[in-house]
Amino acid sequence: MFGIELKNVGKRFGANEVLRDIDLSIPKGSFTAIVGKSGCGKSTLLRVIAGLEEVTSGSLAYTGAEAKKSNIRIMFQDDRLLPWKNILKNIAIGGVNKVDAEIALEKVGLRDKKGDWPDELSGGQKQRVALARALASSPDVLLFDEPLGALDALTRMDMQHLMEGLWQEQHFTSILVTHDVSEAVYLADRVIVLDEGGVKLDQEIDLGRPRERDDKFTSYEKKILDQIVGG
Ligand SMILES: Nc1ncnc2c1ncn2[C@@H]1O[C@H](COP(=O)(O)OP(=O)(O)OP(=O)(O)O)[C@@H](O)[C@H]1O
Numbered sequence: 001m002f003g004i005e006l007k008n009v010g011k012r013f014g015a016n017e018v019l020r021d022i023d024l025s026i027p028k029g030s031f032t033a034i035v036g037k038s039g040c041g042k043s044t045l046l047r048v049i050a051g052l053e054e055v056t057s058g059s060l061a062y063t064g065a066e067a068k069k070s071n072i073r074i075m076f077q078d079d080r081l082l083p084w085k086n087i088l089k090n091i092a093i094g095g096v097n098k099v100d101a102e103i104a105l106e107k108v109g110l111r112d113k114k115g116d117w118p119d120e121l122s123g124g125q126k127q128r129v130a131l132a133r134a135l136a137s138s139p140d141v142l143l144f145d146e147p148l149g150a151l152d153a154l155t156r157m158d159m160q161h162l163m164e165g166l167w168q169e170q171h172f173t174s175i176l177v178t179h180d181v182s183e184a185v186y187l188a189d190r191v192i193v194l195d196e197g198g199v200k201l202d203q204e205i206d207l208g209r210p211r212e213r214d215d216k217f218t219s220y221e222k223k224i225l226d227q228i229v230g231g
Pocket residue numbers: 013016018036037038039040041042043044045
């Protein structure tokens with residue numbers, strides 16, 4: 001497992017300054033959520049962290065003895081499964097063997113679907129497979145770009161429980177981009193509000209697990225939401 005250190009990071013595309021002055025230290029094994037208005041730079045920040053985009057100023061470093069870019073995985077809103085491969089073969093790619101693929105499938109509760117085609121699964125099941133694929137290589141860092149955005153409320157809650165359980169079990173460093181403030185407070189120990197490419201709020205979430213949606217939970221939600229919508 002390793003952490004991530006961003007120092008004064010800026011990213012521009014031409015004249016468009018998308019990220020500015022980002023100073024963030026993300027400890028290994030922590031769970032961070034990133035929220036903010038559409039277009040504020042959340043996905044760009046994830047791509048920078050994953051090493052898929054070069055920074056235009058400042059620096060990005062991975063902190064830990066065996067830190068390397070190849071141990072970072074990203075999971076997206078669309079499942080990105082290959083329609084011509086069955087479920088097991090969708091997971092057993094990129095150096096992952098079938099035994100590890102099956103273990104990962106078991107963890108997301110879909111072992112009995114291993115011979116099915118992606119088209120035969122529901123949207124929620126496909127996202128579980130995508131999660132299994134991300135887990136199968138035992139990543140040190142797992143980045144989520146709105147992975148649950150297309151799911152209905154109940155399936156979403158199931159997935160949130162699953163993600164929390166797997167994170168607690170495997171201790172990967174987790175960074176979740178979401179539009180759902182409640183999901184951010186439910187899953188993360190720290191919520192970052194991005195606004196026009198800068199950090200507007202860096203809020204620690206001091207709640208036990210599993211989380212209850214009590215008054216303290218609601219007050220965190222309100223504080224974060226106010227920062228997102230307020231001027
Ligand atoms: N490859 C690129 N080339 C040029 N501009 C880009 C590129 N990627 C992102 N941008 C710009 O960066 C800005 C931030 O985009 P980004 O996708 O990071 O936002 P976001 O916060 O993830 O939004 P959303 O919530 O809608 O997903 C936008 O203005 C976008 O047009």
